[in-house]
Amino acid sequence: MAEVKLRTPIGQGESRALRVGDIVSFSGEFLFCRDKAHLRLIEFARQQRPIPVRMEGIPIYHAGPVVREQDHAWRIIAAGPTTSFRMEEYEAQVLRHYEPRIVIGKGGMGKRTSDALVETGGAYAVFPGGAALLAARCIEEVMGVYWIDLGITDALWHARVEGFGPCVVTMDSTGDSLHERIGSESLSRLQALLSR
């Protein structure tokens, strides 16, 4: 377990070195990306169309913020992570094609994402779910918003963050997953309880 400070763009060496249990804070750029934006990323990849923003080494954050528009500028008021598992269907493809290298959310992801993290030398980390105001405090400014036709919640928000953390690495490039471990331990405990 190490405490790590990373600045974007994240190099492959940096993301590959992360291990389950590491506590990380991020500074630099973030891309907020939920289900609909993932779908569109894949669509664009298939059509070989350019996306509006650079993704290589820029962490994907599974979140839909509460925002306020004031004097033609967006401000993010609350921005905790959303359930990552909804993106399980798409994440592996996004990791391989766009190489964001880091995915941040809550609740963990599955085997397909884990395999893609191993292949691309990436890592998945969690931010405390529901801690929306702590997250918002680490967001310095909205650099841009794209695909707003998907809705405020689902748009691709491009933000500058400073010391975004505490994030905990729960899936790493060796294929280790804390979610997998806790899942199988709690299942054995359940079976023991129910056999009583």
Add this chain to the structure above:
Amino acid sequence: MLQEEVLVAQVKKLLRTAETCLPEDVLGALREAYELESSSLSRMQLHAFIENSRIASEGSLPICQDTGMINFFVFVGDGAHLPGWFSSCLRRAVSELSDEMPLRPNLVSPFGRQNLGNVGACAPNIWIEQVPGDQIELAVLPKGGGSENMSSLAMLKPWEGLGGVRRFVLSQIQNSGGRPCPPTVVGIGVGGGAEVAARLAKRALLRSLRVRNGDPGVAEFEMKLKEEANALGIGPMGLGGRTTVLGVNMEICDCHVASLPVAINMHCWAARRAKMKISPQGEFEFLTHEVE
């Protein structure tokens, strides 16, 4: 006399309170969990929850970016008069507060998935129930998508009894892992029919963690389930630890001789709720929070 404008203003205050200030019993349970936890990862999660809640109540800001689907429970005394415009005032309050606070626009049509704000067909969700007395009690329960998605219903065989309910509930909690943002408040509804059990499960989330079911047998079962759920070791945000649930609240009612319906509905650690009482003279009193 109750007046429309006054009601809208008070409901907005009620909803804002729910969105920004956790009730004392939930905060207390989170602090207890923090004391009890020994792993540093789990303590870090709980510390973030408590700190985040403090910032929210001090700044009157939404605790979570998922400000939820808004559920209202209206308990109308049989001696009270519920004005015809009551529900439309609830809808107006949600709509106005969505802009003022702001609340995240969470509502979409089920298939088109077009964003509709927070007011639409069946939203906010309004349940009206008649109870003894001459007051109106109004409770609000904002419910995030992550925890609501872990809800489930089972139509058990009558002979499965309490053991069947235990198996269903513990399996559902285990299977949900970190997804409903544990430690959760677990609502269980047993009896009635399918929709009654589901409604009871959600209504159970309105009860304080410090109050057990009035039936001693059910109360004991609630405590046993809490202990067993916490023995699963899922922990805060599913990262492992001693507290997976903050409490288990179960409501029961009678059911068909051939049935044993059971439903589960979990609230995330940010178990937001608020309740107020409206007297026959149209005076308002908050029951869950100290509000001026």
